[in-house]
Amino acid sequence: MKKDALLDAAESLLFEHGTQALTLAAVADRAGVSKGGLLYHFPTKEALVTAxxxxxxxxxxxxxxxxxxxxxxxxxxxxxxxxxxxxxxxxxxxxxxxxxxxxxxxxxxxxxxxxxxxxxxxxPKGHEPCGxxxxxxxxxxxxxxxxxxxxxxxxxxxxxxxxxxxxxxxxxxxxxxxxxxxxxxx
Structure with missing residues (x-):
């Protein structure tokens, strides 16, 4: 499973059910992978959110x-x-x-x-703020x-x-x- 598919699953869970729904088990279930498969890419919820x-x-x-x-x-x-x-x-x-x-x-x-x-x-890059x-x-x-x-x-x-x-x-x-x-x- 690609990381993007796991991130997509996490995003859709958040959008549909809010922050309480964002668990590693729920993301794995939504993505159709084992929790171990998810943990291979994102060992913690913080790593998932960071990604x-x-x-x-x-x-x-x-x-x-x-x-x-x-x-x-x-x-x-x-x-x-x-x-x-x-x-x-x-x-x-x-x-x-x-x-x-x-x-x-x-x-x-x-x-x-x-x-x-x-x-x-x-x-834009290279321009100073107006102050x-x-x-x-x-x-x-x-x-x-x-x-x-x-x-x-x-x-x-x-x-x-x-x-x-x-x-x-x-x-x-x-x-x-x-x-x-x-x-x-x-």
Whole structure:
């Protein structure tokens, strides 16, 4: 059994039944493997949660990198594109929610997600933060507050879709994505 299938099983348990359902026995049962088979890959629940968190971070980082063309505003556009790639992908919208939920009770498990979130909502690699005046000069040539608003809107939509995936259809999500991207070009 591949690790990803075990992580998928853990995520679906969390999404369907909450944190109390995340036990190694339940994950093994959901994945259709013996508990020993699960323990081979994840010897503890903490190791399982750590892997869930790492997968969420790596997946989003890879998507952002794949969309970032390196031009001014490219990171912000890539952030939006990556978010919507996940929102419209099969069973991926709740992946981060599951990882956050699983790690929430332990600051050590949540730390990598917190660090990634700070990085995702900061400036692109190689740019200094704006400091106390977020409306100051942006080295990318864009609007730092507008970029912040767009990223926060994408985060909010991600949260909503994580809990109610049927709320918006593909056409509605595409319309929201295009509107967010257009806000970055103003």
């Amino acid at each position: 869930m968190v790492a997968r969420v971070i790596a997946e989003f980082d890879e998507l952002i990198a794949s969309f970032d063309d390196g031009t001014p505003g490219g990171y912000d556009r890539a952030y939006v594109e990556a978010t919507f790639e996940i929102l419209t992908g099969e069973a991926r919208a709740y992946r981060r929610w599951s990882a956050i939920t699983a790690a929430a009770g332990d600051p050590e498990l949540a730390a990598p997600l917190n660090e990634a979130m700070a990085r995702w909502h900061g400036h 106390e005046d977020p409306c100051g000069e942006d080295p990318t040539g864009g609007d730092p507050v507008g970029s912040m608003v767009v990223r926060l809107a994408a985060e909010g939509l991600w949260e909503v879709v994580s809990h109610a995936p049927e709320l918006y259809d593909r056409a509605q999500l595409e319309a929201v994505k295009q509107r967010l991207l257009s806000l970055l070009t103003r």
